[in-house]
Amino acid sequence: xxxxxxxxxxxxxxxxxxxxxxxxxxxxxxxxxxxxxxxxxxxxxxxxxxxxxxxxxxxxxxxxxxxxxxxxxxxxxxxxxxxxxxxxxxxxxxxxxxxxxxxxxxxxxxxxxxxxx
Amino acid sequence: xxxxxxxxxxxxxxxxxxxxxxxxxxxxxxxxxxxxxxxxxxxxxxxxxxxxxxxxxxxxxxxxxxxxxxxxxxxxxxxxxxxxxxxxxxxxxxxxxxxxxxxxxxxxxxxxxxxxxxxxxxxxxxxxxxxxxxxxxxxxxxxxxxxxxxxxxxxxxxxxxxxxxxxxxxxxxxxxxxxxxxxxxxxxxxxxxxxxxxxxxxxxxxxxxxxxxxxxxxxxxxxxxxxxxxxxxxxxxxxxxxxxxxxxxxxxxxxxxxxxxxxxxxxxxxxxxxxxxxxxxxxxxxxxxxxxxxxxxxxxxxxxxxxxxxxxxxxxxxxxxxxxxxxxxxxxxxxxxxxxxxxxxxxxxxxxxxxxx
Numbered sequence: 001x002x003x004x005x006x007x008x009x010x011x012x013x014x015x016x017x018x019x020x021x022x023x024x025x026x027x028x029x030x031x032x033x034x035x036x037x038x039x040x041x042x043x044x045x046x047x048x049x050x051x052x053x054x055x056x057x058x059x060x061x062x063x064x065x066x067x068x069x070x071x072x073x074x075x076x077x078x079x080x081x082x083x084x085x086x087x088x089x090x091x092x093x094x095x096x097x098x099x100x101x102x103x104x105x106x107x108x109x110x111x112x113x114x115x116x117x
Numbered sequence: 118x119x120x121x122x123x124x125x126x127x128x129x130x131x132x133x134x135x136x137x138x139x140x141x142x143x144x145x146x147x148x149x150x151x152x153x154x155x156x157x158x159x160x161x162x163x164x165x166x167x168x169x170x171x172x173x174x175x176x177x178x179x180x181x182x183x184x185x186x187x188x189x190x191x192x193x194x195x196x197x198x199x200x201x202x203x204x205x206x207x208x209x210x211x212x213x214x215x216x217x218x219x220x221x222x223x224x225x226x227x228x229x230x231x232x233x234x235x236x237x238x239x240x241x242x243x244x245x246x247x248x249x250x251x252x253x254x255x256x257x258x259x260x261x262x263x264x265x266x267x268x269x270x271x272x273x274x275x276x277x278x279x280x281x282x283x284x285x286x287x288x289x290x291x292x293x294x295x296x297x298x299x300x301x302x303x304x305x306x307x308x309x310x311x312x313x314x315x316x317x318x319x320x321x322x323x324x325x326x327x328x329x330x331x332x333x334x335x336x337x338x339x340x341x342x343x344x345x346x347x348x349x350x351x352x353x354x355x356x357x358x359x360x361x362x363x364x365x366x367x368x369x370x371x372x373x374x375x376x377x378x379x380x381x382x383x384x385x386x387x388x389x390x391x392x393x394x395x396x397x398x399x400x401x402x403x404x405x406x407x408x409x410x411x412x413x414x415x416x417x418x419x420x421x422x423x424x425x426x427x428x429x430x431x432x433x434x435x436x437x438x439x440x441x442x443x444x445x446x447x448x449x450x451x452x453x454x455x456x457x458x459x460x461x462x463x464x465x466x467x468x469x470x471x472x473x474x
Contacts, residue, residue, distance in 0.1 A: 006129040006235040007214045007243075013133045014210035018203045018363055021183075025359040030186050038191040040264035041354055051192075051263050059276050062443075066279040069451070073286035076458070077242055080293035083462065087469065091462050098455060105451075114447045116440040 061113050072101055124228070132234050136213055144369040145175035151428050158432040179362070187358035190264065197261035202356070202363035205254030209367035209374070212247045215240040216377045217302045219412030220387040232387075232409060233302065240301035241293065244378060245286055248333075251367065252278045255352050258364070262355040270351030273341055273439065277332060280446040281339075285329035287454035291315075291322040291461040292382045305386035312393055314385040318464075321457045323383045325450055327426075330375035332446065334368060337431040341439055376423040384419045387412035 040047050079086070079094055086093075108114060149164065149171065156163030164171035189198055219232035237243060252275050259271020292315050293299055296307035308314050316323045332339040341348075348354075353364045380386060389400040389411065401411035437445070 002125075003235045003237045005125065006133070007211070007237075009126065009129045010133045010136075010214045010234060011207060011211050013130070013137060014207045015203070017137065017210070018206050022199070022203075022359055025183055025187065029184055029358060032186065033188065035191070037188060040190050040192050040262070041349065042265060043349075047264075051265055051268055052260075055272060059272055062276045062280060065447070066283065069283040070279075070286065073283060073290070076287070076290050077239075077293065077299065080290045080458075081297060081299050083294040083465065084297050084469070088466060091466055094462070095459070098459070102455070109448070114443070116443040 058116060065108060065113065068101075068104070072097075128228060128230065129234065132230070133214075136234060137210060140210065140213060140370060140373070141366070143373060144366055145179060147369050147373065147424065148178070148365075149175050150424075151431075154425070154428045155432045158429070182358060182362040185358040187360060188355075190262065190355050192263040193355065194261040194263065197257050198355075199360070201254045201258035201261060202360045202367075203254075204257060205251050205367045206363045206370075208247045208250040209370040212244050212374050213370075213377070215243055215301050216374075217305060217381060217386060218416055219409050220305070221408035221412055223407055223409045232412065236300055236302045238298065238300045238303075241289055241299045241304070241378075241382070244301075244374070245282075245289075248371065248374065249278070249282055251371070254367075258356070259352040262352075264355050266349045266354045267352050270348045270354065273348070274335065274352055277335070277339065277341065277442060277446075280443060281329040281332035281450070284325050284446065284450035284454045285333060287451070287458060288322045288325035288329060289382065290454075290458045291319045294458075294461055294465060295319070301381050301386075304382055305388065308385050309388060309392055314383065314388075316383040319383060319457075319461070321453065322461075323379065325454050325457065326379060326383070327423075328445075329450060330379065331427065331430065332442070334371045334375055336372065336427055338434040338436050339442060340436060341442060372424065372427060373420070376420045376427070379423050380416060380419040384423075386419075387416045389415050 040051075042048070075097070076094070079090060083090055152174075153163040153171070164174045167173045167177045189195055214234045215237060217233040217236070222229050222231045224230070255271050255274050255278070259267045259269075259274075262268065292304065295311065295315060295318060296304045298304060298307060304315075335341075353361055356364060385392070389397065391397050400415075401408070403410040403414050
């Protein structure tokens with residue numbers, strides 16, 4: 001675990017940097033808010049309607065597909081590192097796994113989940 | 118307390134500070150470099166008022182952002198709005214913890230300082246994992262702004278980031294297979310042993326990595342999340358002052374990170390060209406100062422090449438349309454990267470059986 005200590009230090013320093021900068025900037029920068037300044041930007045017009053309205057279901061589909069494929073990539077990492085030792089057995093196992101996955105990918109493609117219209 | 122542990126913490130903290138300082142400086146001057154390079158490609162002169170040839174421009178920009186009023190829209194969720202840039206910038210910085218900047222350690226006061234902050238056996242996985250955390254900050258920024266353009270921009274940005282993360286991860290698999298390790302230092306050493314830098318056997322991998330990397334960092338031609346003509350400035354439309362500058366810093370830091378990873382995985386990291394050819398040993402001409410600087414010089418030179426390619430592409434290509442972006446990611450790069458992995462596996466199997474027979 002010793003190699004991970006520097007990472008912890010890095011994350012702490014990286015977190016301290018924006019916090020300290022924001023606090024210092026808060027002290028020296030001007031602060032003169034008024035209602036017009038603080039209104040939401042909408043090309044200079046009065047804001048119309050609700051912001052958090054319904055969003056396209058496409059984003060949800062993309063997120064679901066991402067979860068499936070990203071988990072697959074994570075599975076492939078340890079396999080790739082040990083590929084030379086696993087040799088043919090490893091290749092056949094991964095090819096089977098990928099085959100099942102590609103079947104699903106083909107299904108998603110045919111169903112139009114990858115279209116963005 | 119244990120003095121040895123204290124010493125380790127102190128050395129690490131020193132290295133972290135050095136990397137952060139150099140990185141911030143690089144980001145500042147990368148912005149100037151970008152403006153200059155693109156200006157020259159478009160027959161303009163670029164910034165040249167502040168200091169000689171505009172060399173002090175980054176300092177002026179930084180000061181300006183630091184002193185600007187920092188607005189939080191009345192409708193915004195105040196805490197999430199403030200937290201979002203912090204959440205974006207921490208992973209953008211922290212990913213640099215495993216990048217090997219040079220090959221040779223050096224001694225200071227009897228301490229051996231390695232030219233990387235830490236070398237973990239899952240270095241590549243760490244970079245992928247940490248850098249993908251930035252998407253949370255983008256979603257938080259868009260949601261907390263409670264304004265139309267930022268929300269749309271953050272949704273687009275998040276969908277783009279996760280879409281291109283899959284081919285990005287898959288493009289690295291081929292390198293891991295050849296190297297047999299996921300440690301960043303180990304991969305460079307493997308390129309020395311193999312005799313080939315991995316962009317030769319993995320040129321498809323490098324191509325996919327480069328394109329996905331451009332999409333991951335929201336660089337043109339994939340800069341749809343901040344497509345000015347339709348979305349104003351995307352998820353950071355409502356941001357100003359220091360908070361805006363954090364998003365800006367994170368974007369350019371991520372760009373440098375993609376360059377560092379491409380250099381390490383595909384282009385031999387800190388090694389000089391043709392490291393096995395003795396006649397070219399003079400290329401490490403900085404050895405007379407310290408071998409560390411030779412390694413660092415070549416690392417920086419390769420990094421510069423990658424970054425320059427980024428800028429060149431931005432000046433050359435028009436922006437993608439959103440459906441084209443999704444088409445490229447899911448229907449071109451994803452199958453291509455899977456095929457690349459399978460072809461690499463078959464070729465490696467054939468070569469191994471050939472050598473043992």
